[in-house]
Amino acid sequence: MNIPVRRFDTLILGAGGGGLRAALQLARADAHVAVVSKVFPTRSHTVAAQGGVNAALANVTPDNWHWHMYDTVKGSDYLGDQDAIEYMCRAAAHLVYELEHAGVPFSRLESGRIYQRPFGGQSREFGGAQATRTCAAADRTGHAILHTLYQQNIRARTHFFDECFAIDLIHDDDGTVLGVLTMDIATGEPLVIEAKTTLIATGGCGQLYRTTTNAHINTGDGMAMALRAGIPLQDMEFFQFHPTGIAGKGMLITEGARGEGGYLVNKDGERFMERYAPNVKDLASRDVVSRAISIEVREGRGCGPNADHVMLKLDHLGSDIVAKRLPGIRDTCKTFMHLDPVDTPIPVFPTAHYAMGGIPTDRFGRVVMPSGDSPEEVVPGLYAAGECACVSVHGANRLGGNSLLDILVFGRAAANDILGFLKNNRYHRPPNQDCIDKAYERFARWEKRGDGESVQAVRADLKKAMEDHCGVFRTEKIMQEGIDVIKAIRARIPDVRLQDQSKVFNTARVEALELENLADIAIATMRSAEARQESRGAHSRIDYPDRDDVHWMKHSLYTLEDDTLDYKPVRTKPLSVETFPPKKRVY
């Protein structure tokens, strides 16, 4: 098979905020840069981020990067790497001002300075009063950032491969990563893109779960590519759930609904949060509410024909309050559920929101993995940034507003390191033909004809299995069963066939490749979660309810080839300040 080849200095997989920030840095330094995106760049998931981006600008309340760092370390439940966290929090203000200069229309205070709003987990003076740290461009922050970065890239002459699907990484005999095999979605034709460096910025994997806030494109493709290239994934057991997503659909019903006096009931009409959190009840923290909902459903007190959700009641608030203070929720319910929360309760269930884990990197965006005696050996030529990466600034739990910051900071950091790499590696190397053939085989396998299961059926079973066995309610038994279930589902994939063999915009074929990716990440997540015998951040085990710093203050690393887990220490030493030692995380 003779596959056409294109060559660039540097290649970026993904055109979300992370990929585009990196591309801009590279294009401005006159590198010949290509960006590959499976959807048109401004349709990347970064557009969904409405809340904003954190930076200690101190425009509303006193603030500084060190307090932001403390909050992030604490929020991570002490699993975040303190060198990377310090680096991120120190860089934050500069990156936000840079965006402002580039044209992001941040909302303004009367003083003319950038508007900031308070978010949960933000404090002054290391755990004191509420801080106000999230910079917002109305409710379109992610959208504004993405569009601005895209325009700037066009100006800087970044080369875009739009609607182009990355399949697998290619490398040389020494393991240096040299680009990727892709499929042009419009024609169904393969193309090899060779480059001296490759940055993975393919975003998250919420589609692992049946109920998720993530768009359909968030299938963790880059994470799975790394796994198949022999690179372990880090901390995959940590997945952030939001307690109240619309049941079976996933869209968020903001905390504001409970803040305004809404409450949850089970099938008996019981206000069950009173049992789980007698004082704060429905305003308990996200993980507590999520777990309570999940327990109600497991113990048979769920609502609906399948008893698989609970109800959020707002009907006692009166139409005025709902219309005035919660208009967005009302619109969502009317559109998707054909119900008006003014008079009908909303079916809700915890919804998968954000993957803290991903491809292990250092704070320069370089992908690292254990090799010999070193826990963090650099994989030459390979970088990762954004939600697909685990640098790790979020540790066991991400704070709102820190993800947009993460993608900007580490997108730029990776680009800076790439520029150094390019200086020392001026020539293209020949890739290993076997690895191209192997990637091509995976792509061509979907041309097999005949009868077989459908992609949709297997994908639906996979997502349901993850929800049932690796959601917010985790015990050894449930997860051990889950491992078997996921393995059985994976074993069905070779028998899946596509009914539609057309080449042009064959969405079914893309979905088949995405299914393989999801299945690889599912096993990584399930195995990492089953192994971690403690509760920390978003990973909460009914059978191990406490955090165990003695045995578990370490990062998990799952390798697909031999289905094994390894661990590496948390980097507790910051760059210039004192370590924040682990404390009990109370808010």
Added chain:
Amino acid sequence: MSGTTCQPGLERLRWQCRRGLLELDLLFEAFLDKRYSSLSDADKETFNQFLEQQDQTLQEWLLGKTAPEDEAMARMVKLIRDAI
């Protein structure tokens, strides 16, 4: 197969309906499955233009936060909302 042979472009549209927002994915998917094939050619063309809009704008229109000024776009909003 049938989709590709009798309605050129449906497959392309299906990929154009992949967006950065879950809400849009769900709305467009339902619309393509239930309603698109029975649209007039003119409406099909309007839908094509509709998809060129930005994700956040589409979301605001489709969830009823704002309304498009253009009449054809407003009609499309109604057709899509009716299909979910």
